Amino acid sequence: MPRSRWLRPAALAALACAFLGWPWVTGTPFILNLLTGGVIWGLFALSYDLVLGWTGEISFGHALWFGSGVYATALFLQATHVDTFLGIAIAAILLTPLSLVAHLLSLRLRGAYFAMITFALAEFAHLLVENATSVTGGTNGLTSVPLSADALAPGTLYVLSALCLLAGLAAVLLVRRSRAGSVVRAVRDNPTRAALFGYSEVWVKALTLVAASFLAAVAGGLFLAYQGMAFTGALDSGTSFTVLLMAVIGGADSAWGAALAGILLYVLENSLSATTSHWGIFLGAVYIAVVRFLPGGFGALARRLRPGRRGRGKRQDAILAAGQAAAEQGGPER
């Protein structure tokens, strides 16, 4: 298929513009509102793709960073009364040292143990926020958050959330193609061999997780502006499970797949669950089926449907597997 050099970027730019302008074409306020929530959850799901797809670890506590974004932004805005979007950015940046410490702690463990400590840390934060009533409002949440006028205009919030999602997606895809992206994949697929090249498994994974937490915190801050209030639900295990389901259905190692699944599932849930209570059952069933039959989710589906790519992907997998097997046996590679 012949393609000129500018076609691809132009198509992407057109797609991005369509994405930003879409609600105004189809738009009722209801749809705009729904899509804003969807885009924010798309960003959150994208951040989980970095956890599951990039480090290969399963976190059952990713709501910790979403919820921290919600509460840090709310408290920061209450203290300083700066512009909401500036507050979101600053809160997310201020959270990064904390997330680095937490991830270095969690990464003393792997596998099921990592899953459990992430779950425990998130539940611990949830309990703290519920009990520190004087600061966080406890289970009543924080209702008096001073949001600036631009954040209250629904159109602005949509465009800004969509821009954050696009920027996050672009950053993730660019890094993925870069040297740093290969290092992260090498560490995920074969930590021993990567360590022989001088890459520390703990640090590579910790920095990846810090990036994931940053994106989740931005999503949390945007969600605060969207809801107008902070509430403990943003930190509870249900939020962690939902984002995990979204990212798995979208594709364990597909950034755009996770983002798309986040948008789609949020919009479906919030437009369907008013009429049916079976949504959770349906979602769970789709998720189990994806884990079993389509481990790559949307991403793998697209790869399978694209002609000419299939063979190459398989061969690469085989080479990777052979290299891994050789490394594990400790024998010569060639």
Add this chain to the structure above:
Amino acid sequence: MLLNVLLAGLSLAAFYFILSAGLSLVFGIMGVLNFASAGYFVLGVYATWYGLGHGWGMLPALLLAAAVGGAVAWLVEAALLRPLYGNVGGQILTTLGVMLILGETVNWIFGPQIQEEPMQGLLAGTVVLGGMPFPVYRLLLIAAGIMIFLLLSSVLRDTAIGLKVRAGVESQTLAELAGVRVAPLRSFVYAAGGVLAGLAGGLYGPFSGVYPTAGVDTLLLTFIVVVIGGLGSVPGTLAASLVIGLAEALVGFYAPNLALTVNVLAMIVILVLRPQGLLGKPPGRRDTHAA
């Protein structure tokens, strides 16, 4: 006074032991963090409620809970987990889906409201101990916990299948080399885990109420107990249940809001400093990696 608090702690400990022993054994033999256990638990809660509501005695109602939990767990293992053998990450993700589906199904059929367990006769009453009334039901919990512990340890110690399970927990590869067929063993342990979770669910309703999110609400406590006890160790699970049950009763007596927070903190500290748990073996040789 103190006697009552201690007894309350012991009854919690007994409940936590039944709740967590299955999860611990399943992890020991499959390496799977079994979220679905919380689903079998909810099924047990509602099975017992259904039985009692239809005029059954407590014992048949509990047996129904255990049977439902075990049967559904056996089906889930056969249909969903066995095909993912070798992919521990996929299995863990699948058990999370099973938990969510079972919880939602119960919510759909019976509604989200909290229902009262229809307790009757002696079990609904109290006895006076140390000058204070104490619920008879909590004494039953203690007795049930002791019985399940004795049953589990004698099965693990004295029977052929118990020996195989212990061998499988220690090392799957060596057990297989010694001629143990591990696949049916996994099904058996997984179904037994479902039986214990269902039974724990049946015991939960009378003191905490019957509602669909009961499973997710107890999930955290289960994890705390198995982590502190050491995954795969029944005596460790018992020790951890005692620590957590008594700590909860004592801390909860003075500062109700702090009890759970203190326990979660203990779980985090243990995970970071001693991931094999208080009585568990070092995880060095077992593959703790998810896929």
